[in-house]
Amino acid sequence: MSFTLARFIFHFAGISSRAAGTTGSCGSLLSTSGRRKFTATPIPLATKSSEELLVVVGGGAAGVFGAIRAKTLAPNLNVLVIEKGKPLSKILAEHYPRGHKELRGSFFNTHSTADTLSWFSDHGVELKIEDDGRVFPVSNSSSSIIDCLMSQAMKIGVSLQTGKVVTTASASSLGKFLLKIEKRTIDYVEYVEADYLLIASGSSPQGYRLVAQLNHSIVDPVPSLFTFKIEDPKLAELAGVTFPKVKAKLKLENVRRNIPQLTQVGPMLVTHWGLSGPVVLRLSAWGARDLFSLGYEGILIVDFTPDLNMEDVKSILSQHKLQFVKQKVLNSCPSEFGLVKRFWKYILNRESLVEDMLWASISNNSLNSVASLLKHCSFRVTGKGQFKDEFVTAGGIPLSEISLNTMESKIHSHLYFAGEVLNVDGITGGYNFQNAWSGGYIAGTSIGELARVTDLEERVL
Ligand SMILES: Cc1cc2nc3c(=O)[nH]c(=O)nc-3n(C[C@H](O)[C@H](O)[C@H](O)COP(=O)(O)OP(=O)(O)OC[C@H]3O[C@@H](n4cnc5c(N)ncnc54)[C@H](O)[C@@H]3O)c2cc1C
Numbered sequence: 001m002s003f004t005l006a007r008f009i010f011h012f013a014g015i016s017s018r019a020a021g022t023t024g025s026c027g028s029l030l031s032t033s034g035r036r037k038f039t040a041t042p043i044p045l046a047t048k049s050s051e052e053l054l055v056v057v058g059g060g061a062a063g064v065f066g067a068i069r070a071k072t073l074a075p076n077l078n079v080l081v082i083e084k085g086k087p088l089s090k091i092l093a094e095h096y097p098r099g100h101k102e103l104r105g106s107f108f109n110t111h112s113t114a115d116t117l118s119w120f121s122d123h124g125v126e127l128k129i130e131d132d133g134r135v136f137p138v139s140n141s142s143s144s145i146i147d148c149l150m151s152q153a154m155k156i157g158v159s160l161q162t163g164k165v166v167t168t169a170s171a172s173s174l175g176k177f178l179l180k181i182e183k184r185t186i187d188y189v190e191y192v193e194a195d196y197l198l199i200a201s202g203s204s205p206q207g208y209r210l211v212a213q214l215n216h217s218i219v220d221p222v223p224s225l226f227t228f229k230i231e232d233p234k235l236a237e238l239a240g241v242t243f244p245k246v247k248a249k250l251k252l253e254n255v256r257r258n259i260p261q262l263t264q265v266g267p268m269l270v271t272h273w274g275l276s277g278p279v280v281l282r283l284s285a286w287g288a289r290d291l292f293s294l295g296y297e298g299i300l301i302v303d304f305t306p307d308l309n310m311e312d313v314k315s316i317l318s319q320h321k322l323q324f325v326k327q328k329v330l331n332s333c334p335s336e337f338g339l340v341k342r343f344w345k346y347i348l349n350r351e352s353l354v355e356d357m358l359w360a361s362i363s364n365n366s367l368n369s370v371a372s373l374l375k376h377c378s379f380r381v382t383g384k385g386q387f388k389d390e391f392v393t394a395g396g397i398p399l400s401e402i403s404l405n406t407m408e409s410k411i412h413s414h415l416y417f418a419g420e421v422l423n424v425d426g427i428t429g430g431y432n433f434q435n436a437w438s439g440g441y442i443a444g445t446s447i448g449e450l451a452r453v454t455d456l457e458e459r460v461l
Contacts, residue, residue, distance in 0.1 A: 052077055052451050055179060055194040057166045057210060059083030060090060061436035062419025062443075063200035064149050067158045069444025070196075074451035079158045080192070082181060084165040084206070088146045091433075110405065111441040113434055119441075123148050169197065169210045171412045177214075196447045198416040200440060203393035207421050211397055215411050219423040221395030224288040225281045227385030228300060230274035234349060235379070238270040238342050242277070247306035250283045250381075251299040252290050261286040265306060273385055275300065284384075288394040296384045302377045305337055313337075313371040321367065325360040329353060337374065347373055396423040407443035414450075416443040 054070055056063045059081045071079040081087070117127055117135065125148045126138035137144040153160060168180040177197040181190050199214075201207020208218050249263040262283060269277035283300070284291065291298060305313055320334045333344040348355060351369050353362070397417055401410055409415040418439030420432060 052195040052454060053192070054079045054196040054198065054447055054451070055166075055177070055192060056081040056198045056200060057169075057179075057207065058199070058201040058204075058419070058421075059087035059160055059162065060200060060202050060419060061088065061433055062202075062421075062440035063198065064088060064153060064158075064160075065437050065440035066198050066200060066416070066418050066444035066447075067440075068149065068152050068156065069441050070198075070448040070451065071153075071156045071158050071444075073445065073448025074455060075156070076455045077196075077448065077451040080194075081153075081158060081160045082164050082166050082179075083160065083162045084184060084204075085162070087160060087162060088149060090202075091142050091146050110445075111438040115441070116434065116437045119437075120145065120148060123152055165206060166210060167206065169199075169213050171214060171415070175412075175414060177412075177415065196414045196416070196451065198418060198443050198447065199421055200417070200419045200436075200443075202420045203396070208396070211417075211421065214409070214415060216397050216401055216409065216417075219395045219398055221393040222288055222292040223384065224285045224394035226284045227271060227276035228274045228280050228284070228379075228381045229296070229383035229385055230300075230379045231382050232274075232379065234346055235270060235274070236272055238346060239272045241270045241340055241343055243268045243304065243343075244338070245306055246279060247303040248279045248283060249301045250287050251301060252287060252294055253298070254294070255290050259286065268302070271385070274381070275379065276385065285394070291384070296381065298381045300379045300381055302379065304339065304343075304374045304377060308336065310371060310375050313374055314368060317367045317371055318364075321359045321362060325358065327359055328355070329357050329359055329362055330355045332359065347377075350377075393420065394423070396421050398423050405442070406446040407439055408446055414447075416447060418443045 054067070054077055056067045056079065060083075063081055063083070064087060067079045067081050070077060113135075120137075121127055125144050127135050128138050129135050163184055164181050165184055166179050167182050170178050172178055172193075177194045179192045179194060179197070181192060182188060199207060199210055201210065203221055208221070211218060244267055245265065246268045247263065247265045248268065252262070255262075264279045264282045264286075266279040266282070267277045268275060268279045280300075287298070308316070316334045316336050320332070324332045329348060330341070330345055333339055333341065337344075339347075345355065347370060350373060351366060353366060353370075399422060402408060402417055402422070403410060407416045407418050409417065419436040422435075422439065424432075424435050
């Protein structure tokens with residue numbers, strides 16, 4: 001058995017500290033507190049090299065999932081998650097205007113959506129798949145997901161410390177990572193030396209700073225998944241109206257290349273400030289970078305009858321005219337369109353058709369114009385919806401700087417990244433959680449397998 005004293009926690013004189021790795025429970029692994037004015041003194045964290053330490057920066061979906069996976073594969077690995085706020089806070093249902101998490105889609109073949117679903121059902125979370133592919137816990141409560149992850153982490157001995165921020169990170173010549181950890185509320189600092197480092201800090205600027213300190217670059221973060229601001233008082237009067245299925249195309253000036261994802265089909269919602277709903281959020285994600293550079297201006301062209309072609313729409317309108325000659329146009333919208341009266345009125349107003357006009361007196365030209373408007377209704381996007389926080393940030397570490405099959409940095413070995421800290425712009429729009437689960441799982445697998453080999457080698461020696 002070989003021994004090393006190379007790994008330390010530095011803490012400050014007069015402050016109590018327990019050695020990491022000496023407890024297998026999920027509690028405070030490094031229960032220190034104190035004042036910065038004391039002199040730093042290194043305290044051995046563990047003496048056996050077989051007791052390696054993985055520090056995970058960020059207790060979000062990617063960090064917690066990665067920590068669990070690594071600890072599952074390598075039970076002797078000390079796994080410490082440092083979270084500055086509350087763990088898994090973004091999974092809470094009330095944070096999701098869309099009402100739930102979408103686990104649809106797969107970024108990494110090695111850990112697909114199906115694998116994520118199996119993992120959660122194997123760990124006691126019953127899931128249901130909606131017709132449109134979205135996945136919910138049967139309990140309809142996202143706390144089932146949080147409880148499952150937290151209890152699994154606790155069961156296998158992952159340690160989680162909250163209210164602490166990793167403020168600096170550097171790589172040593174011995175291939176380890178020296179981390180400075182501070183408390184948010186009090187004057188407190190400690191240093192940890194880690195054998196493996198997983199940065200899963202989401203879109204936090206503090207996380208990006210760590211990334212830069214470790215010589216990685218950052219694609220400038222821009223907001224993604226936002227609603228569209230549309231200045232149209234008549235549209236604002238329709239706030240709350242929903243469309244179960246529209247086809248919407250976002251046209252952006254100077255964007256000549258054909259981006260198929262800038263056309264989306266799905267539900268849309270009218271809000272007080274414009275348009276929202278899955279279709280709009282997905283368009284915002286795919287157009288995030290171009291919209292940012294264009295000051296969030298563009299044209300949205302909406303097809304309100306995507307299952308009918310133009311000729312069908314015209315013929316439905318002509319037949320309706322013949323059938324309902326004596327009825328007011330406003331009071332009788334062809335049911336095939338599935339439109340609510342308030343929106344039908346909006347369409348008629350946009351065509352300057354008098355509301356109490358009878359079907360008998362509507363010209364064929366006007367019918368054709370109504371048909372065109374239903375199929376190509378354009379809205380000028382003048383900005384981004386006003387939210388406290390954007391749902392997601394596009395940008396982060398370029399994927400070219402990591403190995404996607406391990407999530408390991410190409411710059412430092414034993415350094416890993418997962419989740420939203422990466423530039424996964426291309427898969428935003430409901431696939432973010434899957435990116436976090438997949439990335440966390442793959443990074444955890446890589447770390448766990450390495451640590452297990454090291455542990456076995458130590459035992460053989
Ligand atoms: C309002 C809202 C709605 C969303 N809706 C959806 C949706 O419907 N579907 C979907 O797929 N995605 C959605 N997302 C996105 C999804 O939540 C994220 O993509 C996902 O949580 C990313 O996981 P992560 O683990 O990479 O990052 P996060 O969940 O952001 O976790 C990172 C954690 O790291 C911590 N941290 C950062 N820096 C440090 C540091 N230096 N030291 C210590 N801790 C640190 C942060 O406090 C945070 O808890 C939504 C996000 C928001 C905000």
